[in-house]
Amino acid sequence: MTQRLYIDVHVVQTVPPANLNRDDQGNPKEAVYGGVRRSRVSSQAWKRASRRHFDAQAPESDRATRTKRITNELATRISLTTGLESEDAGRIAAALLAQLGLSQGKKAGDTAYLLFYGNAQLDAVAALVSERAADLAALDEKALTEAVRELPVAESFRTGHPVGVALFGRMVADIPKLNVDAAVQVAHALSTHETQLEFDYFTAVDDQNEQDETGAGMIGTIGFNSATLYRYATVGFAQLADNLGGDTEAALDALDRFVDSFALSVPTGYQNSFAHRTRPSLVAVVVRNDQPVNLVSAFEEPVVAEAGIQANSARRLAEEHITATEVWGDTPLYEAASHTFTTGEPRAKDTAETLTQAFGEPVAFSDLRTTLRARITTALEEQA
Structure with a gap:
């Protein structure tokens, strides 16, 4: 150590x-100190x-992603590597991630919170089903869930962390096994x-009406400081x-x-x-x-x-x-x-x-x- x-x-x-x-x-954030x-x-x-x-300086596979749409991202990878239709790939992705116990968001397919993961980690999860994707797609929901139950999905997220996750960690309150300090x-x-908060008063002219009308087509302010x-x-x-x-x-x-x-x-x-x-x-x-x-x-x-x-x-x-x-x-x-x-x-x-x-x-x-x-x-x- x-x-x-x-x-x-x-x-x-x-x-x-x-x-x-x-x-x-x-407005710009401030604090009293x-x-x-x-x-x-x-x-x-x-x-x-x-x-x-x-x-921006790393290969795509070495990057990290933070999103609520992890199910859709996994489905896309499964579809690309196996040729499955998006609907079938989505079913398999949902079944794989279900074993993590992620809380579901208000929008269908979204998690309740942003999940931070490595692109290579999600590729590894997709690879778990690459050889049998067609067979899995033919199963009903109950059988599909049972068929992927023992696959090491959680283990794929606990190893091989990209720089972003290794540096900044990952907090998933209801799934401690996914946490990274x-x-x-x-x-x-x-x-x-x-510092003093200042405001930029700006106007924008409507290019199509500048011959017919005077004044601004839009007026607004932006707070700033230096x-x-x-x-x-x-x-x-x-x-x-x-x-x-x-x-x-x-x-x-x-x-x-x-x-x-x-x-x-x-x-x-x-x-x-x-x-x-x-x-x-x-x-x-x-x-x-x-x-x-x-x-x-x-x-x-x-x-x-x-x-x-x-x-x-x-x-x-x-x-x-x-x-x-x-x-x-x-x-x-x-x-x-x-x-x-x-x-x-x-x-x-x-x-x-x-x-x-x-x-x-x-x-x-x-x-x-x-x-x-x-x-x-x-x-x-x-x-x-």
Whole structure:
């Protein structure tokens, strides 16, 4: 069993006017922290953005899907591999999944909740009946249910997890055997400073009527704000390796993909209206063997704009890390950072120096990922 290793990922990122993650009123989510209102992006929003980012770079079979329509998805696979009509494939799919005891939704064929699974896992379930699908289709409902009762459907979902499920886990309240403990915790992204909700008042002209009528064909508003965000996530490497069947190399690959995708992904809310995609100004990783440490307390006192906010925010984060290691006696196994601040810029000089004191000389993001993998490999060898 891999001993405790936690990989903390700290990100400072500035986004322009945007509505990354809306609340029930359609406005950007917010939270009060340090006595002032902050911009907030929920952990779920950035988890999904990260998952979509690394899935886009993976083969279809290595991706994960979260849906209520698992019965229809399984039926489609059965139909494609066996040539059965969709109705017969649907009956077999329903019989196979019935043994899991999934609660049924209001719509026929849907489950009551979203189920997170790997595409390869569902392919494996479809393969269980590929050689006898025609015979199964000829059975009545009772006989069909009995014929597939002993097939290892649940086992197909308990092994061979894709990166998404291995990282973020799966919770099925009424079927504990399908649960997968998450290897990743993601904090809600929070602005390092106070923010104000603003509104974009927009009009749209009807192109067909602009010669005959004056005024707008449509009027509306969109809430937005702009913010320098602190983002944090932590990966429990032992849990990640366990979720991947004890495969250390697969866990190292999954960790690398997560760090890349967490750092570079952005939620897509209202992206066509705001084109808000930016890169982080700072990505820092810290490998620990005691416990994860969120450094959001660096911003409990909101950063005040002087010549911008992001440099002060990055410096605050570095100072908090230095303080934590000094006060609590923390000795991280590894720490490194990629950032955009240089000593050649007078306004960023103090920030760059403090970041170097906290995380060492800055490295390119690709090098950060490479050295992170090497350092964890070394730590695992030392543990062995």
